[in-house]
Amino acid sequence: MATIESPSEGTIRKDSIHAQEGEAWKVEYANGSRRDNVLEAATCSNPGGMASTSRKNKRKDDSLMYTIRQHIVNHQLGLSINCLAFLTLTHLLFPSLRPMTTPFFTLSHLDVRTGMYHPGADDLKFVSLWIVIFTGLRAGTMDYVLTPWARSLGLHKKKTTVRFAEQAWMLVYYSVFWTLGMYLYMRSDYWADFPAMWNKTPTSAMTGLFKWYYLAQFAFWLQQIVVVNIEDRRKDHWQMFTHHIITSLLMLMSYGYYQTNVGNVVLCIMDVVDIILPAAKMMKYVGMQTACDVAFGIFIVTWFIARHVIYMAVVWSVHKDLPASMIYGCYDLNSNSRHSADGGHDVWINVLHAYRSGEHEVCFNNNIRLSFLGLLLALQGLTVAWFAMICRVAWGVLSGKPADDSRSEDEGEDEEEEEEVEEVPEVKIANKLPKAPKEEEVGVEELRFTRRSSPRTRKSKARASGISIPGHSDHKELLGRIGCDKPGS
Known part of the structure; x- marks a missing residue:
């Protein structure tokens, strides 16, 4: 197994000097952490060269009640049609129950x-x-x-x-x-x-x-x-x-x-x-x-x-x-x-x-x-x-x-999910990363690693709400409800 040292980033290992395209690369950082498939991640990174993964920290819990509530929200039309169909079929197919079902209709x-x-x-x-x-x-x-x-x-x-x-x-x-x-x-x-x-x-x-x-x-x-x-x-x-x-x-x-x-x-x-x-x-x-x-x-x-x-x-x-x-x-x-x-x-x-x-x-x-x-x-x-x-x-x-x-750019939703960008060091090979990994003999030329810090981003929070009671929030909320400013589209 060949290795290449990078003082700032760590060590990159290739399991075989003639590894085929798609085989795993591993990076071991100075702090002991590792990441697999670095070249694959770098190849799919944004045009600026920063490989990042987004993780949304939902402000909702994953409780049973939340799951049920979300299911109802996402299937309101289907649930309504099923309820109407069930009640209608019961009324039509069971004459003895019609005294009970007729008041529904x-x-x-x-x-x-x-x-x-x-x-x-x-x-x-x-x-x-x-x-x-x-x-x-x-x-x-x-x-x-x-x-x-x-x-x-x-x-x-x-x-x-x-x-x-x-x-x-x-x-x-x-x-x-x-x-x-x-x-x-x-x-x-x-x-x-x-x-x-x-x-x-x-x-x-x-x-x-x-x-x-x-x-x-x-x-x-x-x-x-x-x-x-x-x-x-x-x-x-x-x-x-x-x-x-x-x-x-x-x-x-x-x-x-x-x-x-x-x-x-x-x-x-x-x-x-x-x-x-x-x-x-x-x-x-x-x-x-x-x-x-x-x-x-x-x-x-x-x-x-x-x-x-x-x-x-x-x-x-x-x-x-x-x-x-x-x-x-x-x-x-x-x-x-x-x-x-x-x-x-x-x-x-x-x-x-x-x-x-x-x-x-x-x-x-x-x-x-x-x-x-x-x-x-x-x-x-x-x-x-x-x-x-x-x-x-x-x-x-x-x-x-x-x-x-006096208001945020949009009306917002109830609780905007926070999006965090996880820092991943940028990997550069010969100053430009090709779309597909290129096989090279380890040790033929030196691979250098650079690191670009990726600031954490956080979406602003807003809500679409009705008119708030005084003291509840600032005027942004109300203008989102009744104002006539130019919306985003």
Whole structure:
């Protein structure tokens, strides 16, 4: 075996002086470490001559729960289709099970005498199916419609196309359901009259379209809770998770307590803002700077009017008008008559009345009123904190601070993986490394080793998040959510 010494790097050994191409070379460094196939590694190195290997240190663990969560994220469409297929085949092939499976596919609790629907426990089956449907629709639309659309618009970075597809999906959803909600609201007897929301309270009758709208919205918000917990967490995870929990509780309680009128109004108030924000972000991604600036201004004005003026008018109506229209006591749903002046003190047994049976009396008391007010004000607290951050950033931009100086280059992902470059000494043979190893007699000419230090590189961390609560992070995060700076593509 022939060896060649290098004072700075170590010793390179070739097992045979006539070794064929592809045989192993070994380098033994001064510190005692070794590396095999050095010539192969050097041949595949970058044009600068530095042979390096990249190692990504994932910030996630390899636990079972993480593996399951990633599997669900990566196969949302397939899992949704399988669930729908299983339920459909069960319904078709097993007639004896149809009384149990029918509520998944059709609206339940129809009063054939009036043609109106009522809330009931079977509605939860309908909601669960629509959670699956929304999951599949979101994944399929993003993968096969919105992502190709983003690429056709010139967006090529994976992260940017994903962000564009996410915002486009939200724009589609809210455009459809806000329009439907406004249609139902404008045709109601409480249009632009908040005290009228409580007329004939409590009443459980509703049209089939209204019932589908309300249950589908309920399913969407429950599905959003699933999304924020299975996908990579972002900086505003807990704020958004709290928001989704409060919204879902309000829908659960309002539906079970026959207060869907006010639920319809609140949804219309909130959804209009969520149309403008995704539209502004999509304009930003495709480089429509002026349109994005205009949309951002409309977004701020709409947010304030809808979520802080009109919304608080609804809250005030809950505080003042509801007790006047529905006096404390217990009521019969069939006649809406008040049987007792004592509404008791129970909350959950009443607000979940429809899910139990809907046949007993439903009572109203001060604890129930305070429960609804507490949830509504908690939701307002979140929106106030977000709006304060919006105004602070908007003021900075109006003061001359460029938006693109206040945020990182990209919106980022939840936790950007760190990439480290492992140092490997560069091997030079006759000042230039050939593409294939060249056989030479050991000792004929001297092989010299040089070493070039390879600095460690670390990717900057960023997250794509919602509007952060003040004190949570700097303004970069918010501008990534609402700003109109030029994105990478």
